[in-house]
Amino acid sequence: MKKRFIYSTIGAVSAGAAALLLKDEQRREKVKQKAKSLTESVQGSLKNEHNNDLPVEKAGVPEFDSIENTKMVDEGSQFGVQYYNEVKDDEDPEEIQRKQNA
Structure with missing residues (x-):
């Protein structure tokens, strides 16, 4: 209940502030200019993030780059299988049979 009241209050205050800011023509133009400059700066920073000059050291087939890592992954993948087999061996x-019939 409190969250609903808080959100409603924030929405009403925001709407009132926006109406007050946009009431005057000069303020409206300032808000438009600031919004435009903000969107341009965000778009510019997004373009920089998608730069294709990123260093790619181990692309393609990494198995041939480091055999140690491949062995580690291969050995690690057996952990779950071994654990399952141990649990199954420990069960009566x-x-x-009861679980299968249920």
Whole structure:
């Protein structure tokens, strides 16, 4: 309930402030200019983020670059399988049968 009241209050205050700012022609022009400059600066910074001159060191097929990393990933991928097999080995065969029939 409090959040709804707070959001409603913020919305009403914002609408009132916007109406007060945009009431005068000069202020309206200032707001338009600031909004335009803000959007231009944001668009300019976004263009800089999508620069294609990023260093790409290990692109393509990384397996041939570092065999150690490939071995590590290969060994690590067996952890879940080994854990599952250990849990299954520890379970009672009657319990497994009960789970399958349920």
